[in-house]
Amino acid sequence: MRKLAKLVVSTAAWGLIVSVGLFYVVPLIIWCISLARGSAGAHSPGVDVFALYWSLIGQTITLSVAAALAAVICGSATALVAVSGHGRTRELLTAAMTVPLLMGFIARNYAWVGLLSQFAGETRVLFLSSLSRALLYKQLGIVVVMGTVFVPFCYFMVLQELTGLSPVPLQAARTMGASDATIFWRIILPSIRGSQRNAFMLSVVLGVGYFITPQLIGGGNFQFVGNGVLVLLDRFGLTVDASLLGLLLFLTVMVPVGLTGLAIYLKKRQKKQEQLKVVRKQESLDTAAPAQAD
Amino acid sequence: MNRILMCACGIVVLFTACTDRGAPRNPKLVVVSYGGGSYQQSQIEAFERPFSSSHHVDVEPVVWGAEYGKLEEMVESGNVPWDVVEVTAAQFVRGRGSLFQPLTRTIPISSFDPIDKTSAPDHFGVPNVYWSTVLGYKKSAFLKEQPAGWRDFWDVKRFPGPRALYDNPRATLEFALLSSGVQPNRLYPLDVDRAFALLDNIRPYVRLWWTDGTQPVSAMLTGTVVMSPAWSGRLYASQQAGQEIGYTWNGAANELDYWIIPKGSKNVSLANDFIVFASDPDAMAKQATLTAYGPANKLAVLRVPGHIRLELPTDPQNWAVSFIIDSDWWSKNEVAVTERWLRWKSK
Numbered sequence A: 001m002r003k004l005a006k007l008v009v010s011t012a013a014w015g016l017i018v019s020v021g022l023f024y025v026v027p028l029i030i031w032c033i034s035l036a037r038g039s040a041g042a043h044s045p046g047v048d049v050f051a052l053y054w055s056l057i058g059q060t061i062t063l064s065v066a067a068a069l070a071a072v073i074c075g076s077a078t079a080l081v082a083v084s085g086h087g088r089t090r091e092l093l094t095a096a097m098t099v100p101l102l103m104g105f106i107a108r109n110y111a112w113v114g115l116l117s118q119f120a121g122e123t124r125v126l127f128l129s130s131l132s133r134a135l136l137y138k139q140l141g142i143v144v145v146m147g148t149v150f151v152p153f154c155y156f157m158v159l160q161e162l163t164g165l166s167p168v169p170l171q172a173a174r175t176m177g178a179s180d181a182t183i184f185w186r187i188i189l190p191s192i193r194g195s196q197r198n199a200f201m202l203s204v205v206l207g208v209g210y211f212i213t214p215q216l217i218g219g220g221n222f223q224f225v226g227n228g229v230l231v232l233l234d235r236f237g238l239t240v241d242a243s244l245l246g247l248l249l250f251l252t253v254m255v256p257v258g259l260t261g262l263a264i265y266l267k268k269r270q271k272k273q274e275q276l277k278v279v280r281k282q283e284s285l286d287t288a289a290p291a292q293a294d
Numbered sequence B: 001m002n003r004i005l006m007c008a009c010g011i012v013v014l015f016t017a018c019t020d021r022g023a024p025r026n027p028k029l030v031v032v033s034y035g036g037g038s039y040q041q042s043q044i045e046a047f048e049r050p051f052s053s054s055h056h057v058d059v060e061p062v063v064w065g066a067e068y069g070k071l072e073e074m075v076e077s078g079n080v081p082w083d084v085v086e087v088t089a090a091q092f093v094r095g096r097g098s099l100f101q102p103l104t105r106t107i108p109i110s111s112f113d114p115i116d117k118t119s120a121p122d123h124f125g126v127p128n129v130y131w132s133t134v135l136g137y138k139k140s141a142f143l144k145e146q147p148a149g150w151r152d153f154w155d156v157k158r159f160p161g162p163r164a165l166y167d168n169p170r171a172t173l174e175f176a177l178l179s180s181g182v183q184p185n186r187l188y189p190l191d192v193d194r195a196f197a198l199l200d201n202i203r204p205y206v207r208l209w210w211t212d213g214t215q216p217v218s219a220m221l222t223g224t225v226v227m228s229p230a231w232s233g234r235l236y237a238s239q240q241a242g243q244e245i246g247y248t249w250n251g252a253a254n255e256l257d258y259w260i261i262p263k264g265s266k267n268v269s270l271a272n273d274f275i276v277f278a279s280d281p282d283a284m285a286k287q288a289t290l291t292a293y294g295p296a297n298k299l300a301v302l303r304v305p306g307h308i309r310l311e312l313p314t315d316p317q318n319w320a321v322s323f324i325i326d327s328d329w330w331s332k333n334e335v336a337v338t339e340r341w342l343r344w345k346s347k
Helices: A002-037 A049-084 A087-102 A105-121 A126-135 A139-163 A167-175 A180-208 A212-217 A225-235 A239-293 B002-020 B037-055 B068-077 B089-095 B150-154 B169-179 B192-205 B214-221 B232-240 B268-278 B281-291 B298-302 B316-321 B327-345
Strands: B028-034 B058-064 B084-088 B126-138 B163-166 B206-210 B227-231 B245-260
Touching (some): A049 A180, A049 A225, A049 A239, A049 B327, A087 A139, A105 A139, A105 A212, A126 A139, A139 A212, A167 A180, A225 A239, B037 B058, B068 B089, B084 B268, B126 B232, B126 B281, B192 B327, B206 B214, B227 B232, B232 B245, B232 B281, B245 B268, B245 B316
Parallel strands (some): B028 B058, B028 B084, B163 B227
Antiparallel strands (some): B084 B245
């Protein structure tokens, strides 16, 4: 029985590796090679892809980071409310959090545009029309709409971390007379920092690939690299230029993510080695102590 | 429970198989038009529905945004689900040697008299309709004085309020140059640097860069913007619906669309029949009556009722104060100018 389970798990793992290889890595390698050879498709000498990339990447990164930060703050706060509330509160919040994930891109964006432009035109309520002025076709609007999409990722990651939090240090802190604020800053926040960081990185990686939301909510005032790729590919069929722009975006995301991953790995390895050193030192002390006693 | 489920599945399969063996299906023709909304509806009513019933063909109407790259990819991959496509004049110039199927049926000369400055139907395509981008404005925003041209669009002191512009350099650069006093007959070759410098002046007042014909109309109706270039047919439809949007023909940009058959279409013969049908003066006049865009055929214009003829881009009065987008210039420069446009907008 155990053998069978092992076989199933290893087959599934290999299946996953092969799928990733076939559908992601292999085409990416072929794509890079054909780009280097300049044989991937149509190219226009009139297009300076690098200049286009530099003009678009700033807005892409800034707005994605802002949306990810907003999502981390809102998602963490909501998860804290859910954990400290009753069972029903948590169920309601979880249900509310899944709604943005269930809506399609276009529906979500058009819902926002419809909502905000109605406020501007028909509604005379001061708060609503000023909300529209602040959000519609503005950078803040893009951050808010993208943020609402990313909040659930952060909420679920932080919630999982919070529910698995040991009550022992909290009780100990309370017994020692620590205030709620101290407990929050000294115990809870450091405990959820890892999941917050993961949620932030996931949101940024997702955000830089956006193009529909910046176009519709930003009213064309703010463009992401994805908008540039779409114009080159869809309007002019310039596959080489569009691919190169896409590849630059891919590298922009993968290089920092890869470096961060490497830094985390090296830090963990160093910590492990230090721990091993301490254990070995302790062991040698333990073996030396009885000998001295003898 | 399982038995019930299996019975239900069996009934569904049996029913599907029976209905599939019904009456023989008509051949299917996919007709792709540029822009949806009232324009596509007019094509359905004037061309597609009558053609479908007279030729016993199922016509599937499809909308596209004239993304030339998409059409190019389809033809190159050999996977062409479209049969008849409406392309812009610049695209017609670029694609006639490589992307389009030569027509096998010609349009009778007796039934097609091209509008001035318009080429006659040739082996690769037939001129269909002139559509116009005009200056629209929200009437209630300008009760004392109404904007009369692009100079007023750029004049934010006399005509205050947020604006919208088409998110495309084609026509927008021309509007910028017209605002500075360039005469319509001296627009080409475009002074691109000067046009971008003029756009720098208006950019802080542009709240929306629209990509779809419905956007400027709804943005003006909701008061999000007070002025915008917009497609004349959309504004005509809005006026007919009693909405408070006005427009002027001064400095309007006229563009011609062509019917073509993409290489690789699976229904070339039927597609040819459709193009001949849609180029008939009566059919063209019917479409013009429904949407107020200008047929490229003089014989069709004559069949349009007088009060609607005044609203066509090809009406002599409107024609005299507007200009035609130079498809040759744009076919050579569109890629480079659009790349600059993207960079300029991200500054």
